[in-house]
Amino acid sequence: MDYDWEHRVNTTSGTVGWRERLLGVFHSPYQPTDAALFREMMASLPIDFRQFTFVDIGSGKGRILLMASEYPFRRIVGVEILPELHRTAVENISAYTSPTQQCTQLEGVCGDARDFHLPEGPLVMYLFNPLPEAGLTQVLANLQRSLHQDPRQAYLLYHNPLLEERLRGCRWLQRIDSPNQFAVYRSDPGTSSA
Ligand SMILES: C[S@@+](CC[C@H](N)C(=O)[O-])C[C@H]1O[C@@H](n2cnc3c(N)ncnc32)[C@H](O)[C@@H]1O
Numbered sequence: 067m068d069y070d071w072e073h074r075v076n077t078t079s080g081t082v083g084w085r086e087r088l089l090g091v092f093h094s095p096y097q098p099t100d101a102a103l104f105r106e107m108m109a110s111l112p113i114d115f116r117q118f119t120f121v122d123i124g125s126g127k128g129r130i131l132l133m134a135s136e137y138p139f140r141r142i143v144g145v146e147i148l149p150e151l152h153r154t155a156v157e158n159i160s161a162y163t164s165p166t167q168q169c170t171q172l173e174g175v176c177g178d179a180r181d182f183h184l185p186e187g188p189l190v191m192y193l194f195n196p197l198p199e200a201g202l203t204q205v206l207a208n209l210q211r212s213l214h215q216d217p218r219q220a221y222l223l224y225h226n227p228l229l230e231e232r233l234r235g236c237r238w239l240q241r242i243d244s245p246n247q248f249a250v251y252r253s254d255p256g257t258s259s260a
Contacts, residue, residue: 075158077129098129124196128155138168152176180204184212194225213258222251
């Protein structure tokens with residue numbers, strides 16, 4: 067609520083309608099990432115943000131997209147399966163004003179993350195438990211294929227990593243940090259075929 071009040075947006079889970087709540091049971095319920103924790107996660111990335119595109123898998127109402135725009139990413143994209151949440155994310159992107167915003171290339175895509183075509187260039191992929199295990203496996207396979215076809219740096223930020231075993235099982239990913247509430251993985255160019 068504090069975040070929404072401060073930025074005049076609507077990203078809280080408290081105002082999600084009953085229909086989206088019900089659908090959330092079948093996908094994964096919308097819950098936004100805490101702003102302070104997000105800053106901690108960003109600080110753990112040893113990257114030049116200007117070269118990277120940030121991708122939020124399951125972007126909900128788009129709070130992560132707004133928070134990521136406080137960093138000088140090349141581009142920011144979120145994919146969300148529920149149309150109502152996606153619409154709110156698009157409204158939030160338009161409404162967001164911040165004197166410290168560093169990236170204005172923000173885009174919300176409505177669709178299934180399992181079918182999402184990953185953007186070119188170095189990537190930061192953000193996961194806050196958007197998918198059950200089979201879906202996560204598919205997203206990881208898509209990422210591996212994309213990196214194999216177009217070798218480039220990729221980082222995964224996994225918030226509340228309930229299914230971290232899936233990432234640990236990927237030999238093409240290397241865990242570089244794992245504080246309490248999140249894990250950071252990296253794939254270097256040329257390792258994605260491993
Ligand atoms: C825990 S919320 C995270 C929201 C946002 N990433 C954040 O951290 O603030 C997970 C989101 O994933 C979405 N989701 C679930 N399955 C999905 C899928 N297959 N494709 C895209 N989005 C999905 C849900 O609707 C929900 O909005």
